[in-house]
Amino acid sequence: MTESFAIDVRGMTKRFGDHTVVNGIDLQVRGGEVYGFIGPNGSGKTTFIRMLCGLLAADAGEGSCLGFDVITESDAIKRQVGYMTQRFSFYEDLSIAENLDFVARMYGVENRREAVREGIERLGLAGRQKQLAGELSGGWKQRLALAACLIHNPRLLLLDEPTAGVDPKARQEFWDQIRELARQGLTFLITTHYMDEAERCDRLAYLSYGNLLTHGTAAEVIAGAGLSNPSLEDVFIHLMDSSKDNYSL
Ligand SMILES: Nc1ncnc2c1ncn2[C@@H]1O[C@H](COP(=O)(O)OP(=O)(O)OP(=O)(O)O)[C@@H](O)[C@H]1O
Numbered sequence: 237m238t239e240s241f242a243i244d245v246r247g248m249t250k251r252f253g254d255h256t257v258v259n260g261i262d263l264q265v266r267g268g269e270v271y272g273f274i275g276p277n278g279s280g281k282t283t284f285i286r287m288l289c290g291l292l293a294a295d296a297g298e299g300s301c302l303g304f305d306v307i308t309e310s311d312a313i314k315r316q317v318g319y320m321t322q323r324f325s326f327y328e329d330l331s332i333a334e335n336l337d338f339v340a341r342m343y344g345v346e347n348r349r350e351a352v353r354e355g356i357e358r359l360g361l362a363g364r365q366k367q368l369a370g371e372l373s374g375g376w377k378q379r380l381a382l383a384a385c386l387i388h389n390p391r392l393l394l395l396d397e398p399t400a401g402v403d404p405k406a407r408q409e410f411w412d413q414i415r416e417l418a419r420q421g422l423t424f425l426i427t428t429h430y431m432d433e434a435e436r437c438d439r440l441a442y443l444s445y446g447n448l449l450t451h452g453t454a455a456e457v458i459a460g461a462g463l464s465n466p467s468l469e470d471v472f473i474h475l476m477d478s479s480k481d482n483y484s485l
């Protein structure tokens with residue numbers, strides 16, 4: 237029996253001018269999995285995510301996302317994907333509830349009022365719904381962003397550095413929330429620069445200069461590195477250093 241993957245793509249490639257920033261990446265993510273996307277600045281993580289949800293046209297590649305063709309059916313994919321961008325992108329002079337209502341309208345969510353109320357409750361935002369988004373601390377902003385990308389009931393969440401600049405306790409709570417949503421069947425592709433977060437992923441992939449250098453569980457990635465008793469961070473630093481020689485700018 238063939239396993240059904242939430243993401244199953246091969247050879248995904250993006251070039252800007254003569255610069256190949258995503259170079260033939262294959263990726264398979266199982267339904268309900270929390271998959272980590274790790275790699276230095278500029279390695280192609282955001283570009284890959286944008287191709288996956290059809291915001292950016294791929295130059296080459298094929299496969300499926302949520303059972304839809306990743307090249308030709310991007311409209312269908314977008315409807316079932318929640319994408320949390322790397323930068324906070326909400327209206328700072330609208331309240332939490334107003335921002336969520338706006339996003340629900342954009343997606344044409346039925347029972348909008350109910351969806352907004354559920355979003356507020358699910359993310360522990362009750363009591364703060366009238367607070368302006370611009371007045372929230374980093375941790376609460378990220379919670380609002382997560383609530384917003386859940387509002388249309390997606391099956392896959394693409395979270396691009398969702399916890400950048402967030403304090404350790406808020407990061408931990410954010411991850412508890414992610415693990416709970418994954419337990420309920422949601423699939424996640426998450427980029428992060430934090431090692432503790434990489435370790436909380438079911439599996440992960442490491443990118444450098446657009447190339448996928450290693451993937452697997454944290455234990456598999458560590459075991460495959462050929463280093464003596466390394467931490468996950470040691471492995472990533474080693475990969476980053478050795479890939480520099482092959483792909484100098
Ligand atoms: N629209 C664009 N036009 C030209 N070059 C681009 C464009 N978008 C991204 N790039 C380049 O593509 C490369 C990959 O960028 P990308 O944003 O995907 O990296 P990243 O892994 O997400 O980095 P970070 O960890 O800093 O977010 C970089 O060299 C970047 O400058």
Ligand SMILES: [Mg+2]
Pocket residue numbers: 281282283322396
């Ligand atoms: Mg990025």
